[in-house]
Amino acid sequence: MLSKSAFVQTARLMCQGLQQRTTTTLHSKASPAVMPEIQSEIPECDYQPQPYTGPSYEKILEIRQKHITPNIVPHFKKPLLIHNGHMQWLFDHEGRRYLDMFGGIVTVSVGHCHPKVNRALEQQINTLWHTTNIYFHPKIHEYAERLAAKMPGELKAVCFVNSGSEANDLAMLMARMHTGNQDIITFRNAYHGMSPYTMGLTALSTWRFPLPGVNNGIQHVMNPDPYLGLWGGAACRDSPIQTDRKCDCTPETGCLAGARYYEQLEEVFKYSLPRGRVAGMFAESIQGVGGTVQYPKGYIKKAAELVRANGGVFIADEVQTGFGRTGDHFWGFESHDFIPDIVTMAKGIGNGFPLAAVVTTPKIAASLGQALHFNTYGGNPMASAVGLAVLDVIEEEKLQKNSLAVGTYFLKCLAELRERFEIIGDVRGKGLMIGVELVSDRATRAPLSAPHVLEIWETCKDMGVLFGRGGLNGNVFRIKPPMCITNTDVKFAVDTLANAITEVSNKKL
Numbered sequence: 001m002l003s004k005s006a007f008v009q010t011a012r013l014m015c016q017g018l019q020q021r022t023t024t025t026l027h028s029k030a031s032p033a034v035m036p037e038i039q040s041e042i043p044e045c046d047y048q049p050q051p052y053t054g055p056s057y058e059k060i061l062e063i064r065q066k067h068i069t070p071n072i073v074p075h076f077k078k079p080l081l082i083h084n085g086h087m088q089w090l091f092d093h094e095g096r097r098y099l100d101m102f103g104g105i106v107t108v109s110v111g112h113c114h115p116k117v118n119r120a121l122e123q124q125i126n127t128l129w130h131t132t133n134i135y136f137h138p139k140i141h142e143y144a145e146r147l148a149a150k151m152p153g154e155l156k157a158v159c160f161v162n163s164g165s166e167a168n169d170l171a172m173l174m175a176r177m178h179t180g181n182q183d184i185i186t187f188r189n190a191y192h193g194m195s196p197y198t199m200g201l202t203a204l205s206t207w208r209f210p211l212p213g214v215n216n217g218i219q220h221v222m223n224p225d226p227y228l229g230l231w232g233g234a235a236c237r238d239s240p241i242q243t244d245r246k247c248d249c250t251p252e253t254g255c256l257a258g259a260r261y262y263e264q265l266e267e268v269f270k271y272s273l274p275r276g277r278v279a280g281m282f283a284e285s286i287q288g289v290g291g292t293v294q295y296p297k298g299y300i301k302k303a304a305e306l307v308r309a310n311g312g313v314f315i316a317d318e319v320q321t322g323f324g325r326t327g328d329h330f331w332g333f334e335s336h337d338f339i340p341d342i343v344t345m346a347k348g349i350g351n352g353f354p355l356a357a358v359v360t361t362p363k364i365a366a367s368l369g370q371a372l373h374f375n376t377y378g379g380n381p382m383a384s385a386v387g388l389a390v391l392d393v394i395e396e397e398k399l400q401k402n403s404l405a406v407g408t409y410f411l412k413c414l415a416e417l418r419e420r421f422e423i424i425g426d427v428r429g430k431g432l433m434i435g436v437e438l439v440s441d442r443a444t445r446a447p448l449s450a451p452h453v454l455e456i457w458e459t460c461k462d463m464g465v466l467f468g469r470g471g472l473n474g475n476v477f478r479i480k481p482p483m484c485i486t487n488t489d490v491k492f493a494v495d496t497l498a499n500a501i502t503e504v505s506n507k508k509l
């Protein structure tokens with residue numbers, strides 16, 4: 001493992017001779033080198049990882065080639081072999097420490113191997129693993145009551161499953177059974193899962209297999225994206241940071257971009273839906289895989305009214321945005337100022353344990369009584385014990401408040417980077433749900449070339465910070481860390497990103 005000073009030294013060496021860029025573009029000719037900024041030191045961590053004793057890196061590569069299906073695509077040219085985690089930190093097989101800014105894809109909500117969650121799981125493992133819900137066991141009941149208490153309005157009926165895709169499958173089934181309608185609306189650029197049912201909801205071509213029937217009854221509507229979409233202005237988003245697009249909106253007119261996108265939605269009701277009837281509409285409260293895209297303020301509330309007026313229900317996909325991540329609310333939909341009819345949740349709910357849920361009104365839940373519906377593992381004792389402990393930790397450690405404070409600081413630091421680096425086209429998000437879009441041209445918002453994006457991303461990793469990526473072109477850095485990170489971590493991550501951009505800017509790729 002690199003010592004702290006060696007790590008800082010390495011980071012400095014990587015920057016030596018590189019120009020600190022201000023307004024030049026990535027493709028401009030290199031100017032004379034100036035002293036780079038100093039990489040801030042990797043923050044302290046008093047945890048010592050276990051020594052790695054597993055198969056060699058080469059053996060892992062061999063097993064992967066022989067026995068792991070090709071859909072499992074690792075990140076990075078030289079993929080990491082991670083064997084230990086502690087809170088916001090990950091350790092590779094050589095003992096090197098990384099600041100995890102992606103949390104296992106927005107899943108590790110309260111911290112890797114959080115001691116309280118570990119203890120709860122250990123206690124449950126020693127008590128009862130599994131019965132399936134053919135018998136009563138206490139944990140699912142305790143947990144359902146606690147989770148329901150977090151939900152507003154009539155959202156009090158909970159059905160536990162094991163993954164986000166399963167939760168969205170079930171929500172689709174409920175919407176169709178409850179309303180008697182078939183059609184479901186989602187946004188282009190949405191990600192709602194990979195099961196054959198939810199693959200139809202997902203509207204990113206990169207994530208779709210050419211299967212007949214996947215799109216049966218699904219309408220993908222125009223994404224109300226204030227940065228990349230047809231319309232968008234300087235005050236559309238519910239975020240401390242806005243796009244650099246101009247707009248003519250005034251307090252009297254409200255958000256004009258939102259109104260234009262809403263008209264597009266109305267067109268779909270007018271032209272595409274059978275007699276304008278709909279079973280439901282899904283929306284992530286902030287799009288995750290699509291690159292942390294936020295909708296114009298007020299759009300979702302109006303869309304939900306339109307859906308309900310035409311027979312449907314509104315489903316909030318909180319798989320990434322739930323459990324305090326967006327900071328000012330526990331659920332992302334609360335920022336849209338409405339109560340959905342069905343809420344789906346996964347990922348952060350279990351801090352990495354396979355656990356997911358659908359929460360709806362008793363009336364909509366009754367639709368599941370029309371036939372037998374069963375899920376072997378859903379809400380099993382171990383998952384329920386973990387879910388309860390995660391809720392405890394979020395409350396005890398005030399992680400929602402931390403997401404707001406640290407996330408806002410993060411966003412502001414990143415907005416400063418946007419002033420310095422032309423290739424940062426947009427910074428957006430709320431709390432610890434952040435996106436940084438890299439572009440080759442600020443005016444056209446064209447994506448930065450893939451080799452440059454990948455090189456910056458990999459360089460950050462080599463300097464000790466793991467970011468995620470998203471967006472259709474993979475050019476949005478996704479920052480969704482465990483919610484326990486600190487401002488010191490943020491400073492390190494932002495300095496690292498700046499240094500990586502500086503380094504890559506002067507490389508010919």
Ligand SMILES: Cc1ncc(COP(=O)(O)O)c(C=O)c1O
Nearest residue numbers: 163164165191192193288319320
């Ligand atoms: C918003 C959203 N919904 C649903 C899913 C599907 O979840 P899972 O991979 O657990 O099936 C994902 C996964 O990334 C997601 O981001």
